Amino acid sequence: MTTPRQRYRDQVRTEIKEAALGQIRAGGVAGLSLNAIAKQLGVSGPALYKYYRNRDDLLTELIIEGYDHAAHHLAETAAAVETQTPRARLHALATAYRTWSLENPHRFQLLAGTPSPTYQAPPETVDHARGVFSRFLPILGAGGDWPAGATLQEQMRAADSPGAVDWVERNAPGADVPRVLAGQVALWSRLHGVISLEVQGAFAGMGHDPATLLTLEMDTFADMLGLP
Amino acid sequence: MTTPRQRYRDQVRTEIKEAALGQIRAGGVAGLSLNAIAKQLGVSGPALYKYYRNRDDLLTELIIEGYDHAAHHLAETAAAVETQTPRARLHALATAYRTWSLENPHRFQLLAGTPSPTYQAPPETVDHARGVFSRFLPILGAGGDWPAGATLQEQMRAADSPGAVDWVERNAPGADVPRVLAGQVALWSRLHGVISLEVQGAFAGMGHDPATLLTLEMDTFADMLGLP
DNA sequence: TGTACATCAGTGAACGCGCGTTCACTGATGTAC
């Protein structure tokens, strides 16, 4: 079905993206330069414009693939612990997210940081961003009372973020939607707090093991939600 | 004591820093350009080299002043709530930190983000960074048992981060040092999780009030530490 | 109070560099008859 030409195009696009990720690894998102990528591939600068409309287009594809890459990693972990308790699955997924972030710091920075002041993420990235957290949703639906989260759940019930309800119902069928959304945002901030600081190197020389901190944070989070 | 020439120097340095912060506000840290600052001040580019050795020197001073600016804001809040319970003080300080971050997003990005791939923060910034959290330390020393944090405290006892013990003893005299250090790192990650996501605009369109989330996170944090 | 000298803020030219992007083109690869 795919013509040789198309196959070639796809391969070059892949090479471009690999070179781009290497550059981001070395010099941050700001260090991403089309000319430098071209040089690395042994090709003239303008040649890249046959594959990407401009720099931002390339960035967008990298970001989307970054989300999907993380989502895939989490999906594998989720499948492996399917039969365990919600609490155990939460720990497993949180650890998997941390591991992925440490092994792919350049990708993490691309997703978690402000990529660049002029760059505006296009709307189609939202679904991919959600994909990273999809596997957590069934866990957040489990569990008993969550009195402390009442206000947050109330706000989630009142808001209707486009597509959010669908997203929850697809990934955590039968669960209480506001509860899951409130849990998701709280979980996101906890994970982001621990992992982004570690990836940035902010914990260097503080003397603790970030994995211990993450376990502590997830355990108290599970307590808060009343997860079995 | 200060000569007119010195006063003039100080004033120009201040103007340079103000222009620099304005640029960071507009275009991120990557958008900080000495030439652009010079143009804004109506002066030639090389003139700035009479005031700062180079771009990184200017960045370092901005970062240090950023830490001090936040620390000062928190110190004012701490003074105003001195007589209240540890839990109430925790909420007040957390809110003050959030408010400062939202009102000074450019400064926050300077401190919390990776400023630039080539930039290396010099060691003298560490003390200033600690200053931001100094007012939290007495709060972390209060309270009862904290069984869940045993492992983290154990690690803090084993490590000796240079200057950390002094820092705690100066700001929370008589407190259990490992407990305070373990609490500090956990608190930091919680605050950073909520506030950095909000400042970056990541919460846009999710339907919740970030202040509610912060309150929830601080309340459960106080529970965890057994704060009265 | 006046003069000689030192300090130092600021200038303009220059260096070497890299950036994203456009444009008209060449030449190889693939397609249709």
Next chain:
DNA sequence: TGTACATCAGTGAACGCGCGTTCACTGATGTAC
């Protein structure tokens, strides 16, 4: 199987821009006697 044509990857030159930093200099401000 061979020929005519279309597609399209890649080139080199060019545009206009901005960057950090150095250097030798001018001219105003301050200091010492």
